[in-house]
Amino acid sequence: GAGVSQSPRYKVAKRGQDVALRCDPISGHVSLFWYQQALGQGPEFLTYFQNEAQLDKSGLPSDRFFAERPEGSVSTLKIQRTQQEDSAVYLCASSGRTGTGVGKLFFGSGTQLSVL
């Protein structure tokens, strides 16, 4: 497809369960971002990839969060031992640029994670 694709669209997990969220960016896009969006809030930065390199992971809230992009295209965000506070929409975004212009991001529809 032409846009950023995320799967699954919805994920319900029991507390303590591991989850994996997938992102297919726009083909050829160098930059890939993960954001976390709590209900009624703006997206919060989690991590940034330039091709396969994870250059910035300063926004990951704990060591239970892990992201990878091994071939510089598809990315996976993994959350281990999920907690209720992890419930949120996880957004993936990509850009064909680096530097300041990277701000023109194309977002997927997100994965809504609910931890029971």
Add this chain to the structure above:
Amino acid sequence: GESVGLHLPTLSVQEGDNSIINCAYSNSASDYFIWYKQESGKGPQFIIDIRSNMDKRQGQRVTVLLNKTVKHLSLQIAATQPGDSAVYFCAENSFSGGYNKLIFGAGTRLAVHP
């Protein structure tokens, strides 16, 4: 620290009226600003951007104004339509740790009434 915030959490307008959504930012070093629109169940959609060397930029029915003196950003939507109903976020480009990232505000909900 860096922060981007909005003055009004909810804005209700009549169809056909003009809408103005405001945003304050705190990082005077920010050089790039963006407005996004987010409809229910969807990801944010790019509307318009502006660099800090400009004070106004126009798109189709939308205008962004930047006042660097008071660190204020606004989005004007002309002839607001029901399809404009959504949450609007301003975001600023933050250069930290050697890389650029977007810092989003909390959002303003725009409700358009017929």
